[in-house]
Amino acid sequence: MAYSDKVIDHYTNPRNVGTLDKAKANVGTGLVGAPECGDVMRLQIEVDENQVITDAKFKTFGCGSAIASSSLATEWLKGKTVDEALAIDNMAIVEELALPPVKIHCSVLAEDAIKTAINDYRVKNGLPELEMPKSHH
Amino acid sequence: MLTLPIYLDNNATTPLDPRVLEAMMPYMTNMFGNAASRNHAFGWQAEEAVDYAREQIASLINCSPKEIIFTSGATESDNLALKGVFEMYASKGNHIITLTTEHKAVLDPCKHIEKMGGKVTYLKVDEKGLINLKELEEAITDKTILISVMYANNEIGVIQPIREISTIAKKHGILFFTDATQAVGKIPVDVEADGIDLMAFSAHKMYGPKGVGALYVRRKNPRVKVTAQMDGGGHERGMRSGTLNVPGIVGLGKAAEVAKQDMESDTKRIAAMRDRLERELTKIEESYVNGSVEHRLPHVSNISFKYVEGEGLMMGVKDLAVSSGSACTSASLEPSYVLKALGLSDDLAHSSLRFGLSRFTTEEEIDFAIGHVKEAVSKLRELSPLWEMFKEGIDLNSIEWAEH
Numbered sequence: 001m002a003y004s005d006k007v008i009d010h011y012t013n014p015r016n017v018g019t020l021d022k023a024k025a026n027v028g029t030g031l032v033g034a035p036e037c038g039d040v041m042r043l044q045i046e047v048d049e050n051q052v053i054t055d056a057k058f059k060t061f062g063c064g065s066a067i068a069s070s071s072l073a074t075e076w077l078k079g080k081t082v083d084e085a086l087a088i089d090n091m092a093i094v095e096e097l098a099l100p101p102v103k104i105h106c107s108v109l110a111e112d113a114i115k116t117a118i119n120d121y122r123v124k125n126g127l128p129e130l131e132m133p134k135s136h137h
Numbered sequence: 138m139l140t141l142p143i144y145l146d147n148n149a150t151t152p153l154d155p156r157v158l159e160a161m162m163p164y165m166t167n168m169f170g171n172a173a174s175r176n177h178a179f180g181w182q183a184e185e186a187v188d189y190a191r192e193q194i195a196s197l198i199n200c201s202p203k204e205i206i207f208t209s210g211a212t213e214s215d216n217l218a219l220k221g222v223f224e225m226y227a228s229k230g231n232h233i234i235t236l237t238t239e240h241k242a243v244l245d246p247c248k249h250i251e252k253m254g255g256k257v258t259y260l261k262v263d264e265k266g267l268i269n270l271k272e273l274e275e276a277i278t279d280k281t282i283l284i285s286v287m288y289a290n291n292e293i294g295v296i297q298p299i300r301e302i303s304t305i306a307k308k309h310g311i312l313f314f315t316d317a318t319q320a321v322g323k324i325p326v327d328v329e330a331d332g333i334d335l336m337a338f339s340a341h342k343m344y345g346p347k348g349v350g351a352l353y354v355r356r357k358n359p360r361v362k363v364t365a366q367m368d369g370g371g372h373e374r375g376m377r378s379g380t381l382n383v384p385g386i387v388g389l390g391k392a393a394e395v396a397k398q399d400m401e402s403d404t405k406r407i408a409a410m411r412d413r414l415e416r417e418l419t420k421i422e423e424s425y426v427n428g429s430v431e432h433r434l435p436h437v438s439n440i441s442f443k444y445v446e447g448e449g450l451m452m453g454v455k456d457l458a459v460s461s462g463s464a465c466t467s468a469s470l471e472p473s474y475v476l477k478a479l480g481l482s483d484d485l486a487h488s489s490l491r492f493g494l495s496r497f498t499t500e501e502e503i504d505f506a507i508g509h510v511k512e513a514v515s516k517l518r519e520l521s522p523l524w525e526m527f528k529e530g531i532d533l534n535s536i537e538w539a540e541h
Contacts, residue, residue: 019525033539038448062449
């Protein structure tokens with residue numbers, strides 16, 4: 001199975017790799033997946049007083065598509081408000097990266113990571129936790 | 138001159154040796170006869186070529202040329218041996234003993250046999266990938282007709298104690314079949330000294346062509362018979378009907394001859410390169426060799442690089458053709474069942490790469506591979522949250538992972 005050019009691009013030059021200080025109140029962290037399933041994503045967002053995501057970082061253990069999905073997610077998150085970020089759908093990632101059906105779970109994981117990070121931020125800031133649509137599989 | 142990508146997946150298949158191709162060529166063109174045509178020169182020529190190939194193969198594995206049954210490859214040979222013995226010896230019993238680490242071409246026919254009313258015991262292996270002989274002997278019942286244990290494993294290269302197994306089989310009057318696809322042509326295999334009753338192997342794993350293999354079926358002490366799984370013209374002593382693949386068989390024969398002639402020097406050179414590759418790659422922090430290193434094929438190395446996922450790693454080593462124990466493409470996300478059978482945790486099984494060298498592998502290619510893998514592992518660890526946690530001293534088992 002060949003990878004799409006966009007997957008290869010994100011894999012070769014991953015955007016926003018790194019770690020934000022998870023102790024900070026305005027940083028939300030989402031750690032999803034499991035080592036035994038072969039993919040783990042950690043996605044972090046930093047949010048300003050206007051609810052705008054000013055920074056996003058990721059680290060991913062997984063295949064090229066998992067790495068590309070999370071790299072793309074951080075690109076999309078930056079500059080969005082938290083509410084706009086919540087609207088990111090995994091199928092948009094599938095479309096952008098031209099993921100084949102067997103790799104859709106990578107995009108699902110990226111969506112889960114975004115929502116988990118936002119929830120972490122909300123809970124830290126005294127906001128009610130949002131219903132998480134539990135993994136689609 | 139280094140040509141990229143470099144092929145290090147020789148347990149999947151090997152390139153055709155030019156000497157083999159040369160021997161095959163005439164049988165692809167003007168010597169096209171059917172080996173079963175008894176009444177003209179075209180047929181005689183083909184039959185002669187097939188008989189010569191039988192002798193070349195017999196000489197490699199120390200059997201009689203009459204004991205070679207040509208097939209389309211090891212999968213067919215495995216099916217013929219297992220199902221053929223199950224049917225032929227139905228009056229004696231219906232129990233087969235095999236290993237959990239066998240190739241699918243053995244495990245799936247065994248499952249089929251279970252559906253047909255047979256009983257199959259799947260023995261576990263130890264953490265090195267080796268059979269437990271005591272458990273083997275304990276699994277034998279008065280209904281056991283066959284022990285099926287692979288000679289060497291395709292993923293980790295571990296060689297089973299074939300002579301000890303055949304001794305146990307003989308003691309109990311049970312037939313012993315071995316899938317020797319990875320071993321024949323690579324290490325000395327002697328059906329007499331090894332006490333083998335049936336043995337499957339294939340041409341394309343030993344620098345021969347694809348689409349041809351053989352089943353060795355013992356004719357004396359004991360005389361073994363298998364029920365044909367394909368009915369037709371009664372070729373191959375009635376055990377495998379179908380017009381013989383003459384060019385393929387000529388190729389298998391030549392590959393066997395070359396293997397016999399070059400085995401010692403090939404093994405010495407390949408093993409030295411494999412050892413160097415392994416020595417260098419295990420200098421990488423948190424890397425582990427999978428399977429026994431004492432009882433192993435000379436050209437295989439299976440290494441787990443912890444905290445890096447195998448498929449992602451394969452993408453990182455794009456200039457190397459290798460394979461991984463991770464199967465992130467399958468719906469189940471299940472990693473290699475062979476590595477899991479060694480007791481590897483799923484994350485380590487997901488982190489493995491298999492390197493398979495060949496007689497055409499060069500020192501220069503190994504140098505390149507070492508550098509390439511080191512670079513890719515270090516790059517991916519920079520990306521890996523698990524590596525970061527490990528470095529921070531966090532016990533990954535203490536985290537409640539969201540199963541998905």
